[in-house]
Amino acid sequence: MKTLMIQGTTSDAGKSTLVAALCRVFVDQGIKVAPFKPQNMALNSAVTEDGGEIGRAQALQAIAAKVPPRVDFNPILLKPNSDTGAQVIIHGKAISNMEAQAYHDYKKVAMDAVLTSQQRLSEEFELLVVEGAGSPAEINLRAGDIANMGYAEAVDCPVIIIADIDKGGVFAHLVGTLALLSESEQARVKGFVINRFRGDIALLQSGLDWLEEYTSKPVLGVLPYLHDLALDAEDAVAIDNQVSQAKIRIAVLLLPHISNHTDFDALRLNTQIDINYIRHTQMIPDVDLIIIPGSKNVISDLAFLKNEGWGEQIKRHLRYGGKLLGICGGLQMLGSDIYDPKGVESSQAHCKGLELAEFITELGQQKVLTQAAGIINLQGQQAKVAGYEIHAGSSQGQALERPFLKFTQHPNNVAQDGFISKDDCIAGTYLHGLFDSSEATQLILGWVLPNSGITQLIDIDTHRELQLTRLADMCKEHLDLDKITQIYQNWEGVNNERYK
Known part of the structure; x- marks a missing residue:
C-alpha cells in the first residue's frame, strides 16, 4: 500500500476537503483508496456500521472513496468536554476522559493504535490518503506527535502541504511552516497546494515562481474558491443560511x-x-x-x-x-x-x-x-x-x-x-x-x-454526492494529478539517519 499525507499550515486550511477530493479522484481512476486521519479532535462524529465512533470528516472521506466508514480510518478521536480535557476514543470506543497533560504522556500507546490501523488497512487498500491535524509546525506539540510529521516519519510517507490564501499571508504560512520542520521532515514535503484563490491567476504567478525557487518545492495546484460548497463540517459550526423567502x-x-x-x-x-x-x-x-x-x-x-x-x-x-x-x-x-x-x-x-x-x-x-x-x-x-x-x-x-x-x-x-x-x-x-x-x-x-x-x-445524501463530484472535477482541472501520482508511486523514502 502507498501512503500520501496532506498537512496544512493552519486549521481550516482545506485538509479535510482535499483528502475527500483526492479520494474521489483516485477511486474514479479505479484505485482502491481509503482515507485516514491518525488523530482527530472534534465533537462532530459519525457511527460506523460495526458500532464504532470516528470523526465526521473521515466518514465523509469514506463516502468519497466509495467505501463504508470504519474505525480504522480514524483510530484516535478526542472529544473535548472542557477547556483542558477530552474523552479519548481508540478504535471507535471511549476508553476514558483525560486532561491534556495525561494524554500527552499517553501518546505512545495512541501511536501503537494508529500503526495497528495502518497495518490493517495496508492488507486491503492500494492507497491511503492521510489527513494531518492543525499544523505540523506546532512547536509545543512536536514531542510524541502522532497527528502530523510524527506519523509521517513513523510510516515514512511523502507530504503535501496546503494553505488557505483567502486568509492572507499564504507565502509566509508556507515558508514559515517549512522552516520550522526538521531537515528530514522538510525532505518528505514534496509540494504545496494553495487553496481558496479568488481572482486572476496571472496576478499570482510571480509569487508562485518565487515560492518554488525559494523552497525548491513545486506548487502542485491553485484551487479556486468554491462558492456555496457545502459538505459535512469536521468541527466548526456552519452557520451560513441564505434564505430567499422564509416559510x-x-x-x-x-x-x-x-x-x-x-x-x-x-x-x-x-x-x-x-x-x-x-x-x-x-x-x-x-x-x-x-x-x-x-x-x-x-x-x-x-x-x-x-x-x-x-x-x-x-x-x-x-x-x-x-x-x-x-x-x-x-x-x-x-x-x-x-x-x-x-x-x-x-x-x-x-x-x-x-x-x-x-x-x-x-x-x-x-x-x-x-x-x-x-x-x-x-x-x-x-x-x-x-x-x-x-x-x-x-x-x-x-x-x-x-x-x-x-x-x-x-x-x-x-x-x-x-x-x-x-x-x-x-x-x-x-x-x-x-x-x-x-x-x-x-x-x-x-x-x-x-x-x-x-x-x-x-x-x-444526494446533495453530498453532487458536492463531492463538483469538488473532484475542480481538482481534476486545477491540480497536477500526474505529478501527485508520481509523488506517491515513486516514493523511495527519507533516510532519517542522514539527518541525525
Whole structure:
C-alpha cells in the first residue's frame, strides 16, 4: 500500500476537503483508496456500521472513496468536554476522559493504535490518503506527535502541504511552516497546494515562481474558491443560511459543547427555511421551532442554557404555541432530572432538568453507538427515518410511554425512542440525522407549522454526492494529478539517519 499525507499550515486550511477530493479522484481512476486521519479532535462524529465512533470528516472521506466508514480510518478521536480535557476514543470506543497533560504522556500507546490501523488497512487498500491535524509546525506539540510529521516519519510517507490564501499571508504560512520542520521532515514535503484563490491567476504567478525557487518545492495546484460548497463540517459550526423567502423559522441553541450539528445541514441549505443559531447573550427570537441540539457535556451546557435565560424564553415560546425539539443531549435536558453519579461527563453528580417532561436520565460509562431506522408518528402521520445514536446514559419515565418513533431496525433490539408531549408541542429523540431524508423532514416541518408551503426539501445524501463530484472535477482541472501520482508511486523514502 502507498501512503500520501496532506498537512496544512493552519486549521481550516482545506485538509479535510482535499483528502475527500483526492479520494474521489483516485477511486474514479479505479484505485482502491481509503482515507485516514491518525488523530482527530472534534465533537462532530459519525457511527460506523460495526458500532464504532470516528470523526465526521473521515466518514465523509469514506463516502468519497466509495467505501463504508470504519474505525480504522480514524483510530484516535478526542472529544473535548472542557477547556483542558477530552474523552479519548481508540478504535471507535471511549476508553476514558483525560486532561491534556495525561494524554500527552499517553501518546505512545495512541501511536501503537494508529500503526495497528495502518497495518490493517495496508492488507486491503492500494492507497491511503492521510489527513494531518492543525499544523505540523506546532512547536509545543512536536514531542510524541502522532497527528502530523510524527506519523509521517513513523510510516515514512511523502507530504503535501496546503494553505488557505483567502486568509492572507499564504507565502509566509508556507515558508514559515517549512522552516520550522526538521531537515528530514522538510525532505518528505514534496509540494504545496494553495487553496481558496479568488481572482486572476496571472496576478499570482510571480509569487508562485518565487515560492518554488525559494523552497525548491513545486506548487502542485491553485484551487479556486468554491462558492456555496457545502459538505459535512469536521468541527466548526456552519452557520451560513441564505434564505430567499422564509416559510418557517427555526432557532438552534448554540451550546458550548454542541455536538453533531450536521443534524441541521439539510435545514440550513434550504432557502425556504430561516435557521438561526442563538449564541451567548442573544435572546431567542420569535420562531416556529426551537431545537436543543446534542451536547458532549449535558449538565454543563444545561447550566449555560439556564444562565442565558433561555429556559424561561423556551417556556414563553411554548405558552404561545411554539414547538420544541430536543435531540440527544437536548432530549435529556427536557426531563426533570439528570444524574451523573460516576462523573462520565461532569464532576456534578445531579442537576434539575428543564422539567418539561416526566422522565429522568442517568449517564453511564457505556456509550450507545448504533445505526438505526424507524418510523416517526406525528399527529397521525408517519414517515420513515434512518440515523444513528451517540450518547452516554438512558432515560426512563412516564413521558416516554408516548414515543417519538418506533424502530424497525436497531442492533440492540430497542423498540422505541424519545417522546412526544400530550399537547403535541414538545418532542425529543436520541436519534441523530432526523432531517437527512426528505420524508422525515416533511413530516416534522408539518408538525411544526401545518401548511407552511415548503415546496423544496434537501436530501442530504444526494446533495453530498453532487458536492463531492463538483469538488473532484475542480481538482481534476486545477491540480497536477500526474505529478501527485508520481509523488506517491515513486516514493523511495527519507533516510532519517542522514539527518541525525
